[in-house]
């Protein structure tokens with residue numbers, strides 16, 4: 511043993527540790543231990559794509575037992591199709607020194623599994639090394655996420671259809687009840703008195719029934735179009751074709767929303783002349799109806815003279831602008847950020863499903879338009895839609 515070195519002050523300095531160069535075999539052994547930890551598999555191929563070395567943490571990750579792999583070519587082991595990306599990478603690494611990583615699935619001893627592979631050049635030998643990781647679990651999770659995403663989208667779609675069918679369905683059924691009662695009344699009078707009722711009264715009754723009937727027909731038409739929209743959605747067709755008359759769409763929505771508005775507010779209309787816009791009247795009618803019902807629901811019943819819902823229509827900078835303004839409760843800033851999200855509602859369940867504005871947003875943007883809102887708590891809200899001219 512040599513004595514420790516001292517400097518001039520007499521301090522002892524330990525000898526620097528000699529660096530030990532590990533033999534190649536020892537390096538390889540350690541590498542294999544590390545690979546075992548990471549669950550990775552190593553394959554080495556010569557230029558003819560024959561397996562020259564294999565290291566796998568578990569036999570189940572291989573297509574055939576380890577000792578039967580060596581000396582055979584990849585196509586012999588996994589078939590020509592599964593071998594193709596490997597052969598391509600081997601070629602690329604041997605000629606350019608690098609290759610893109612790739613993913614593949616393979617029937618192995620433990621069943622079908624997914625893998626991700628990176629190819630590297632083995633220095634000094636003309637060999638290519640594949641570092642392969644088993645990503646079956648990750649793939650399973652991705653698949654699961656994709657499916658739940660699709661299910662959620664389907665759920666939203668189904669709820670949206672229910673929402674849009676519900677509005678016309680409720681006035682179709684109330685109008686049919688009204689007609690049934692009217693008819694029963696006429697029949698009762700005819701049977702009881704045995705003579706024709708007062709012609710003026712009869713005319714009025716029949717006229718009211720006819721109006722209710724035509725509104726109900728309009729309602730079933732609307733339901734039919736919601737279902738037709740669903741079909742075109744399924745076929746991926748573009749529903750934004752066509753040239754819609756905005757005034758007609760607005761008037762239709764107003765007449766349906768009138769019973770909701772009657773006891774809450776006065777309706778003021780300022781409908782200027784505008785060109786036709788892209789889209790269909792029934793889809794635009796759906797948007798306006800949702801906004802009118804929201805406006806009505808923001809105003810409590812009982813003081814229709816003190817409250818106002820104003821519908822404005824004009825052309826501005828080559829776009830058609832529709833505004834629906836109310837003097838209702840207004841929307842606080844923290845709520846405003848979320849009102850276009852599906853299923854966001856501040857209304858009690860049974861009244862609001864939170865789908866109205868998300869449907870409006872979907873329709874308006876699909877037509878190349880925009881929807882926005884300005885609101886002051888305690889004073890009211892104004893929803894503004896800008897639509898491209900057809």
Ligand SMILES: Nc1ncnc2c1ncn2[C@@H]1O[C@H](COP(=O)(O)OP(=O)(O)OP(=O)(O)O)[C@@H](O)[C@H]1O
Pocket residue numbers: 673800804805808836838839840841845849850854855856857861862863864865866867868891
């Ligand atoms: N005119 C308005 N005034 C005040 N708040 C509004 C107005 N319009 C929408 N909101 C707010 O935005 C939320 C979302 O509206 P949306 O129309 O999407 O759903 P909803 O009316 O609650 O339910 P649904 O339309 O499905 O019956 C409402 O719950 C309400 O808080």
Ligand SMILES: [Mg+2]
Pocket residue numbers: 800803804865866867
């Ligand atoms: Mg709504």
